[in-house]
Amino acid sequence: MFGSGLQGARAYAEVGVETGVGSASPHQLIVMLFDGALAALSQAQQHMKAGNVAGKGQAVSKAIAIIGSGLRTSLDKEKGGEIAGNLDALYDYMCNRLVVANLNNQLELFKEVDQLLMELKQAWVSIGEKVAPPVVQASAPKAYDPLEPVSSRLVKA
Secondary structure: OOOOHHHHHHHHHHHHHHHHHHHOOHHHHHHHHHHHHHHHHHHHHHHHHHOOHHHHHHHHHHHHHHHHHHHOOOOOHHHHHHHHHHHHHHHHHHHHHHHHHHHHOOHHHHHHHHHHHHHHHHHHHHHHHHOOOOOOOOOOOOOOOOOOOOOOOOOOO
16 A cells, blocks of 8 residues: 555655755766766675675666766866866776676776776865855845735636
């Protein structure tokens, strides 16, 4: 009759992620991509140690998708110049290393990519601390005036 607690937890997590994405700045979205790739990579390593081949494959695929379709496609190669080109090559390298790590069960390659992602994330976070988002000031709500006429919602026949 009722769904499992696991489904409820997943739904709650999805709402949290969607809410975070909806209110995040472009800079925060990149940090979220790094976090997602690192989490998927951690899961892949856990699955590999447990001998769960299917789980490992799914987690590696998720990490590759986040790196290749998230981080890599977010690069602006025209404005980013050499840095964007170098990051593009590094993301490609990471995806290739993950494929080899998955096929050969090489924990050291998972750890190599994990370290690269952590270093890039830390650099990205430190950049964000220096570039503060613009402050948006909300207008103060209009004070209530009990003598102000109120428009009627009634429809005249």
